[in-house]
Amino acid sequence: MTITINVNGSGHQVEASPETPLLYVLREDLRLNGPKYGCGLGQCGACTVQIDGKAAFSCVTPIAAIAGRSVVTVEGLAPKGEMNMLQQAFLTEQAAQCGYCIAGMIMRAQALLDEIPQPDEKTIRRHMQPNLCRCGTHMRILRAIRRAAAPNASHLA
Known part of the structure; x- marks a missing residue:
């Protein structure tokens, strides 16, 4: 299934089943290395991103829950390569x-x-x-x- 997501201010179309964890799409499809796989259970926070400005565990967030929402990873905090x-x-x-x-x-x-x-x-x-x-x-x-x-x-x- 093709799903359109907004990550770090840009729209992306990805092929994924609706239950695919956002973390997998970020790392594998979009090649963003900031969010890390830690526990896969939402208990460690290594995968934390912002969804509509709120901290969220991307390892337990299904990609289907992201439609129409804004995702920011650590890479999105420094879009021009300068640290915030x-x-x-x-x-x-x-x-x-x-x-x-x-x-x-x-x-x-x-x-x-x-x-x-x-x-x-x-x-x-x-x-x-x-x-x-x-x-x-x-x-x-x-x-x-x-x-x-x-x-x-x-x-x-």
């Missing part, structure tokens, strides 16, 4: 160790900052809770989010 403020904060804080979870972490954090530009610590921690980092860089990840959320964040990088 949050991506720069992750780099500055050295928030990645192995890097496997980072695209999902950034996508979940960006969804938060888009909704609440200056969240408090409790809100950040609660919002980020679904995404796991097995390397243990949680404190650096939290610092990066706080850095990007600072009132003068553009001057911190």
